Amino acid sequence: MTSLGIASSWICAIDLIIVERGLLIHRGEGVPLRFYEAVLEEAGSSATSPVKRVLLGWFYSAMELEDGRSSLCSSPSVGRESIPPFSREPSSLVGLDPRELLPLLLSPYPGERVLGMLAAGCLLAGSGDPCDPEELFGSLRGSKVALLGFEPFLGERISRFASELKVFDDEAVPRRGFLPEWSWRSLGPGFDAIVVSDLSLLKGWMSDLSPSALPPQAKLLFVGSGLPMGFSGYGALGAQAVASLRPQDLEGVFSCVAEGKGLRALERFAAWEISKVAGGG
Structure with a gap:
């Protein structure tokens, strides 16, 4: 076929x-x-x-x-x-x-x-405001953060600022610090921020998201390289903001992808943008 x-x-x-x-x-x-x-x-x-x-x-x-x-x-x-x-x-x-x-x-x-x-x-490319990575991830400084979906370069960035980072993923071989058994209700109390990566969308984890299952007062942020910025449904999820990496130099981006390079290399050819979500939270 x-x-x-x-x-x-x-x-x-x-x-x-x-x-x-x-x-x-x-x-x-x-x-x-x-x-x-x-x-x-x-x-x-x-x-x-x-x-x-x-x-x-x-x-x-x-x-x-x-x-x-x-x-x-x-x-x-x-x-x-x-x-x-x-x-x-x-x-x-x-x-x-x-x-x-x-x-x-x-x-x-x-x-x-x-x-x-x-x-x-x-x-659904949409548009957001330019955002410096240090400002984006620095907003999580001192926070207890749950990262949904293991994206190594994203986790590395967040861990530089968060007081504690727990990664929820379902990889066959859990890594140190992972909490592999996933559901929204497994988050537990005490998190200041929940960061949803694009990998969690690829894994189908939006299927049972309920704000009643989220820790009280926790910020819900969608952060990843491939989030559809123009999607209008983030507010209904209770998200406060969506941040994504927008390609600027396409030849450079495709070269990085072909060579298997990571986030730092991509950031030379793509820029972070952030959009505050109306009605979120």
Whole structure:
């Protein structure tokens, strides 16, 4: 089956998948918000442009559309061996409407979920205010922080300022300091800030987010290389801010991705932007 055929089959099955996997989030006593469905619907109704190039890397991946919009995304560190053939040959996606890739956010394969996130990042690029990394992560100084989804370079940055950092992840081999058994209710009390990485979105962890499960008074921040800044649903999640890395020099970005370089190298060619969320918290 071609990549277009695979993506189309996900589009046909999207409602069934959402119901079967319970991909719902709840805001207080209000009506449940289907997070992934909301991203798919909002991105799917955005102005589009064909895929110009896409590259799946060891730590990060990148996509560029013909109209110049682009996005970055963390690459999951597990499951690469199970990526379907068309995901290992992203050149076959050149010229495709990125909206065809959005349902891959619900795929069981990490490589396909990356493609869905990249497409959403391009279509919901949005805009934020320039933000110096020291200011961004320095706002967590002295805080007890929970990081959802292990992104090594992000964790390293946060740990420089946080008084305590606990990483929640579900890797097959837990690392020192990890709390691998994940659910929102496993957070426990006492955290000053909850940082949601783009990896946690790729892992499907928005499925049972409930503000009632969050520690009282804790700030909820979405921080990552590939978050769709223009998505309007962050406020319903209770988030105070969204920060993402926006490509500036695309040749430099794609070179870093191809060479498997990390966050410090990418920051030479991409800039952090932050957007305060209206109605969040």
